[in-house]
Amino acid sequence: MATESDSKTSDGPLNRWASRSIRNPERTYRAMFYVAAIFFIVTTMFPFYWLIVLALTPNNEILNGIGLVPEGFNVYAFVEVFQQVPFHFYMLNSFILATVTTVIVLFIASFAGYVFGRLEFPGRGVLMLLILAISYFPPAAFVVPLFDIFTGNSPIVVPFTEIALFTPPRLINTPAAMVLPFSALFLPLSIFVLTTFYGQIPDGLEDAARVEGTTRIGALFRVIIPLSAPGVATAGVLTFISVYNEYFFSQIMALGNDYTQWSPLVGGILSYQTQYTTSFNLFAAASIIGVLPVAILVIVAQERIVSGLTAGALKE
Amino acid sequence: MARVKLEHVTKRYEDVTAVDDMNLDIRDGEFVCLVGPSGCGKSTTMETIAGLTLPTEGEVWIGDREVTRLPPKDRGVAMVFQNIALFPHMNVKDNISFGLRLRKYDSEEIDRRVERASDIVQLEGMLERMPDEMSGGQRQRVAIARAIVRNPDVFLMDEPLANLDAKLRVHMRTELQRLHKELETTIIYVTHDQAEAMTMSDRIAVIDSGELQQIDPPLVCYNEPANLFVAGFIGSPSMNFTTGDVTESGFTSDSFDIEFDPARMGVSPGDHVTLGVRPEDVYPVDQRESVGHPSMRIDARTDVTEPMGDEIFVYLVTQEDIEMDFEAAEAGQLLMSVSPDSDVDVDQDIQVVLDRAKIHLFDSETGDAIQHGLVNPTSRDSTTEEAEAGSDD
Known part of the structure; x- marks a missing residue:
């Protein structure tokens, strides 16, 4: 050689x-x-x-x-971040918004995923496509009508007429104004992920649970969701991160970059810019601090997802 | 414990009728097998009893309650599934106690019942294991324990042994029979394996194309099949069938003739009939002394032999000059089962007789049985003598 x-x-x-x-x-x-x-x-x-x-x-x-x-x-910049503005409150806002949205999305998407993944009914494919189509809409398309509704200034009318139906509550500057559109926008992806996972659970397991004494919904929560833990984790993490980092809607629905108006993380970072000064070092420090919780979440969730997949939980 | 009754149950899917006007009346404590080929509707029938499928028409009764529209959990049934269906994310104890926990039993009662159920199926010391750490037989026993722990009125078993290897299957068969003796609960058991059905059940319900063909004790299904389907399905190897015509003097076909008096057997000359006889009711001519009512001799040639150990299956060709394509071979073929010490070789000319008492006649058009045993029901012996005298010379 x-x-x-x-x-x-x-x-x-x-x-x-x-x-x-x-x-x-x-x-x-x-x-x-x-x-x-x-x-x-x-x-x-x-x-x-x-x-x-x-x-x-x-x-x-x-x-x-x-x-x-x-x-x-x-290093003092990392302290100054909290001195100039109450940055922790902005983070808390983001955290609350993301958590609430994730819970709502997972809850609704679980039912939808069950229906699309496990039941046969006419029009299933068309309906699924419709839901997925929503996720292709640019979010900006919804902003103006939603803002109009959430300010609660004028009543909602029947289209093309002057007939008023009701005046919506003023939701601007409240978490609802952000959680509602976030949930709607991030639902399709979660539904899609959960449909795939729930559809793979063997029918026999659901039948067994129902004969043993659960309703269909009981079987969903006691058997199908626990066995689909990796899918639920995936959908949850994706939703959480997207909402945590969200800028566009929150910047509009919270009228000022003020934490009392539920302005989230990005709003907090932007408030280091004043009329006359721009503290780039504080921007950067705040960004690093803001990203840490998500990074930790991803590392933890990733381990769970991988362990869930390798445990072979679905092997019969 | 309860009686299970199906009244005119029909299940239609968009383009197929899975179950067609099914009427079953299963007595309290009875072990009934629903048996039929795959896709015959036996599993759908069971699912309508369990409540997993709602019938399109008809009523389901369990005990003295009409349960047609009740959800599965309120029917007092327990089910063992073909794919075992243990919850993979729970250990054995949690699997067994799942139903009890849902019904909010207190923990002492749960422990006591789980203990007893796991004793019955011999699962001591395995309660903490996860399903994927167990063998197929152990998992099946957990599934059975999960079913018995709730003291259900009715057990439903959907091919519970199909995924086990042959040895374990025979073992579990006897276990199930023992269990039935011990619990005295109504058991409805779905299988496509007629041997399983024959060995375990009090009665067999033979189902084909969604229709009930016959429900009778195993030996009645075996000895007096209601129609061609039951005759061919029950018994292994399958019954020999020969199609032919009724003449003044009996039955005639391309393969062989059997003499009898048509008027006494419920047929008339000119009828198209199918004659059925089981392999063990065909005898080589040298054994005809031991046959109660031997038929005329039939000339045949041995084709293939299959030694099984306790018996030998001999494939006989009864038709001269048959083409060796499959259809024709089927038509001119007769399967004979002989004792293993018989001296049979392949490609030999041989004469055989049929046991007339075990010959079945079926209507070729409808498939319905016309007559079981071609022996005059009233004066058995005299007709045999006559027939024999005629056939011998």
Whole structure:
């Protein structure tokens, strides 16, 4: 072997590398794996690193331009974040909005997922498509009518007439104005995920639960949902993160960037910008603090999802 | 414990009728098997009893309650499923006590009942295990324990042994019979395996194409099948059938003739009939002394033999010059079961006789049985002598 490769040294390094790869493709695969992995890690982690650089650099230095390493080590920014505005309340707002939305979405999507995944009825496919179509609507399409309703200034009328039906309550600046549209917008995805999972639970298990003494709904909560834990976790985490990071609706439905008006995380971050100053370092520090709970949630949930999938819970 | 009654139960899906006007009356404490080929509607019938499927028409009674529209949980039934259907996220104890916990029994009562049920099915020391840590037989026993722990009025078993290996299946069969003796609960058992049905049940309900063909004790189904379907389905290997015509002197076909007096057997000359005889009622001619009512000799040639150990199946070709395509082979073929010490070789010319007392006549058009046993019901012996005298020379 050694003599053979020695004899081919005249072919040049590329040829040598090629012939070695042909004899031992594992090497190449491993090399490619590292290249790809490093590429993805760098591209996903670099924004974080950039945030840290920004947060640690004092604000006046930032305006002079920054490089790849922080110009100074201003850890105090992470404290200042809470001193300038009550950032923890903004986080709490986001957390409450995300939790409430996730609970509502999972609850409704479970019933819908049961219906679409386990029952046969005419028009099932069409109805499912309709629901999925909602998720293709740009959310901006709903903003103006929803804002109009949630301000509660004028009564809702029958279309094309002047006949007033009722005046909706004023929901603007309350969590309802955000939770309602969030739930509606994120439902289709969860329904889709849960339909797939619930549809895979063997009929025999549901039948067994019903003969043993549950109703259909009881069987859903006692057997189907526990067995679909990975799917429920997936749908829940996706919804939670989306709402936690939501900007567009919350920025409009909370009239000011004030935590008492249920302005969420993003609103809190924006409030470091005043009429005359923009504290980029506080933006960055607040962003890092805001992202931590979600990062922890993802790591925990990911373990659960993986363990749920590998436990082979559905094997009969 | 309860009586189960189905009255004119029909289940129609969009394009098929799964169950067609089913009438069943199952007595309290009886062990009844619903048996039939796959897709015959036996499982649907069971599901209508359990309440998992609502019938399109008809009524279901359990005990003295009409339960047609009641949900499964209020019917007092317990069910064992073909795919066992243990809840994979619960351990054995939680699986067994699932129904009790739903009904809010107190924990002492639950422990006591779980203990007793697991004793009956011999699951001691396994209560903490998860279903996926158990073998198929153990899981099936958990499923049975889950069913008996609630003291249901009726047990429904949907092919509970189908997924077990052959040895375990035979073992569980006897276990189930023992269980039935012990609990004395009504058991309705669905199977496609006629041997299972024959060995376990008090009565067999044979179902085909959603229609009840016959419901009788196993031996009655075996000895006096109501129609061609039951005759062919019950018994393994299957009954021999030969289609032919009734003449003045008896039955004639391309394969063989049997002499009898048509008027006494409920047929008249010119009728198209199918003659059925089980393999064990065909004898080589040298054993005809032991046959109560031997028929005329039938010339045949041995084709293939299948030694089973306790008996030998001999495939006989009764038709001369038959084409060896499958249809024709089927028509001219007669299966004979002989004792293992018989001296039978392949491709031999042989003469056989049928036991006239065990010959069945069926109407070829409707399939209904006309006559079981071609022996004059009133004066058995005299007709046999006559027939024999005629046939021998």
